[in-house]
Amino acid sequence: xxxxxxxxxxxxxxxxxxxxxxxxxxxxxxxxxxxxxxxxxxxxxxxxxxxxxxxxxxxxxxxxxxxxxxxxxxxxxxxxxxxxxxxxxxxxxxxxxxxxxxxxxxxxxxxxxxxxxxxxxxxxxxxxxxxxxxxxxxxxxxxxxxxxxxxxxxxxxxxxxxxxxxxxxxxxxxxxxxxxxxxxxxxxxxxxxxxxxxxxxxxxxxxxxxxxxxxxxxxxxxxxxxxxxxxxxxxxxxxxxxxxxxxxxxxxxxxxxxxxxxxxxxxxxxxxxxxxxxxxxxxxxxxxxxxxxxxxxxxxxxxxxxxxxxxxxxxxxxxxxxxxxxxxxx
Numbered sequence: 001x002x003x004x005x006x007x008x009x010x011x012x013x014x015x016x017x018x019x020x021x022x023x024x025x026x027x028x029x030x031x032x033x034x035x036x037x038x039x040x041x042x043x044x045x046x047x048x049x050x051x052x053x054x055x056x057x058x059x060x061x062x063x064x065x066x067x068x069x070x071x072x073x074x075x076x077x078x079x080x081x082x083x084x085x086x087x088x089x090x091x092x093x094x095x096x097x098x099x100x101x102x103x104x105x106x107x108x109x110x111x112x113x114x115x116x117x118x119x120x121x122x123x124x125x126x127x128x129x130x131x132x133x134x135x136x137x138x139x140x141x142x143x144x145x146x147x148x149x150x151x152x153x154x155x156x157x158x159x160x161x162x163x164x165x166x167x168x169x170x171x172x173x174x175x176x177x178x179x180x181x182x183x184x185x186x187x188x189x190x191x192x193x194x195x196x197x198x199x200x201x202x203x204x205x206x207x208x209x210x211x212x213x214x215x216x217x218x219x220x221x222x223x224x225x226x227x228x229x230x231x232x233x234x235x236x237x238x239x240x241x242x243x244x245x246x247x248x249x250x251x252x253x254x255x256x257x258x259x260x261x262x263x264x265x266x267x268x269x270x271x272x273x274x275x276x277x278x279x280x281x282x283x284x285x286x287x288x289x290x291x292x293x294x295x296x297x298x299x300x301x302x303x304x305x306x307x308x309x310x311x312x313x314x315x316x317x318x319x320x321x322x323x324x325x326x327x328x329x330x
Contacts, residue, residue: 007037008111009090010104013080014056015046017098019206021055028104029063035108041066044084047074060310068310075304078181081161083304085170087311094164095183099204102162106199110164113195120169120192124162128200156196160184168192179303238279 010032014021032039043056045068053070060066069087071080081095092111096102102124110122161184165173169192176186188194 005089005091006040007091008035008039008107009084009088009093010039010041010107011044011081011084011088011093011095012041012098013044013046013077013084013095014048014052014098015074015077015080016048016050016052018048018051018055020099020204021052021059023206024098024100024104025059025063027100031104031107032065035111037111039065040089042084042088043068044080045070046076046080047071066310070307070309072305072307077161078183079303081183082173082181083306086174087306087309088170091167092164093167093170094162096162099206101202101204102160103199103202106162106197107164110197113197114164114166117195118193119195120166121187121194122164123156123159123194123196125156125196125198126158126160126201127198156188159196163187166192181303238283241279 010028012024017024028041032041041063043059043066045053045056047070056066056068056070060068069083071083075083084095085093092114094107094110096104096107106124110124113119114122165187169187169190172190172192173181173183173186178186
């Protein structure tokens with residue numbers, strides 16, 4: 001953490017949000033001025049390809065508390081948040097998306113709860129998700145309940161990436177060596193004292209969702225394989241059941257052969273081979289997910305590349321107009 005710390009850092013991952021960015025500023029800036037604490041608004045540009053970088057540079061000149069960290073290439077939502085956490089200077093750090101589905105007005109309440117209850121984490125919990133589709137609500141609840149059942153992580157149901165964390169929590173997250181972090185599970189897994197603040201989830205203010213079904217499935221797979229070995233145990237039990245079934249079929253075939261009741265045919269053979277093959281392929285697929293994660297961890301490739309940080313655009317730390325002289329690999 002840089003020496004010139006502030007009381008609160010607001011980390012906002014941003015990717016192609018030219019439509020919603022002016023609305024975010026319109027909502028966030030008056031709220032930030034009411035907090036009564038020193039703060040920075042750390043916008044992590046996740047390799048945007050639209051007009052977002054231009055808008056962020058303009059915003060940086062107009063709003064002194066804005067700090068822009070631009071990633072050299074699109075690294076993904078969780079990696080962008082990790083980049084923000086690694087560079088945030090705040091004694092408290094809040095992460096919030098740019099789409100205004102999570103209201104910035106709640107940040108002040110989170111900070112007050114953290115101080116009054118002396119906790120390290122305050123989760124934003126969506127007590128009203130009527131703005132989401134029925135499918136989205138059902139899959140989200142199924143995901144969190146599955147994680148709670150399959151692992152020891154006490155993940156809050158209906159809590160996403162809108163949370164306030166103490167500096168101790170942020171330092172603990174930054175110290176973790178794992179890749180493909182799912183922060184909505186990493187933070188609860190730390191087990192630090194926590195509280196929650198409820199709010200109504202709003203529709204996206206503008207633009208299109210950056211989390212389509214494919215990315216949600218990938219996030220779910222990363223979450224399950226990163227925090228639970230239950231699928232491996234499932235594969236083991238599946239293999240044992242398949243073996244017992246094969247032995248039973250073998251005994252039955254031998255008995256029927258001795259009794260002279262067998263008929264020529266191939267149906268039973270095809271069914272048995274197909275069943276055993278399906279079990280084996282499923283088990284191999286589950287094992288492959290874990291082997292893939294191990295392989296990625298051994299490669300130790302950076303999850304994101306920082307092109308520049310507006311805080312470092314000048315040697316003395318003052319603001320400048322161009323990108324900084326360093327490229328950071330993390």
